[in-house]
Amino acid sequence: MRELFAALPADYRAAIFVVVHVAPETPSVLPAILDRLSALPVSVAKAGAPVRPGTAMIAPPDMHLVLDRDRVRLVNGPRENRHRPSIDVLFRSAAVAYGSRVTGVVLSGMKDDGAAGLWAIKRRGGAAVVQEPSDAEYPEMPRSAMDLVDVDACVPARDLASTLIRMAADSTAKPNEAAPASIEAEARMIEQNDSSMAELDALGQRVPLTCPECGGALWEIHEGGPRFRCHTGHAYSLATLADEQSMQVEAALWAALRRLEESERVAQRMASYARIRGNASLAAYHTDIATGTAAHAATLRQLLGDNVAPRERNVADD
DSSP states (O other), rough: HHHHHHHSTOOOOOEEEEEEOOOOOOOOOOOHHHHHHHHSSSSEEEEEEEEOOOOEEEOOOTSSSEETTTEEEHHHOOOOBBBBBBHHHHHHHHHHHGGGEEEEEEOOOOOOTTHHHHHHHHHOOOOEEEEEEGGGOOHHHHHHHHHHHHHHHEEOOGGGGHHHHHHHOOOOOOOOOOOHHHHHHHHHHHHHSSSOOOHHHHSSSEEEEEEEOOEEEEEEOOOTSEEEEETTOOOEHHHHHHHHHHHHHHHHHHHHHHHOOOOOOOOHHHHHHHHHHHHHHHHHHHHHHHHHHHHHHHHHHHHHHHHHHHHHHHHOOO
């Protein structure tokens, strides 16, 4: 980001909007950092701010950045791909509002947020640019975008600015057509927080899976996917849904382990109390329960240990 913004000229002919995944409670210092480096004015996005060429706005933490009719809106809607702000939300709203005038850029990052939104931009006649994966510290996001979209440019960070300057100067943009109903519907869902089942039935097919965040039913969408949405508004790519399910399974297993260990301790107390009262048969009964519970806990702890090791290896490989 620093390299890109430092190379953009003051007369850059497009407006820039940036989403970076940050923790909700973390104040973002990125606008101040980039503003010191850039010839363009860089600021935190403000609700109602006009869209103007030659300016740059950064999405604030924990708010979706949405473009609508030459104005910026900030929406505290449901997370997409576990993120708020989400790149897909920004890209999709830009595609609806500006059609072929949009260039979407996906830089270094983990997982695949941005891929479905970039598909929407291309579907509306816009352009798609990704950072060369071998040049990215985290190549997964650019690779995911390239797997889904026929990109117009794949360049290292040092060439991003010149690529965007050339695209902004290109006056051969295609005429805008009406946005497909499916893209408009998904763009609306980030604010409704209660998508109708009829809308979701029109977008995809209900599947026997539940939303990891709210427990609602999920619909599978194949456009720009495969992806999943619940009627509350949460959205997941297939990879993100798999990760979220894996995390919840692990959390449930740790909770089960805690319950088993607590049950073992209670059974041991029951056996001790029975021995004090001279009831040998009852003491033996509770001792057997404690022994069996301890064996189940040991098996579960071993399973959890085996589950963590491959994940650590995968991270190291990446």
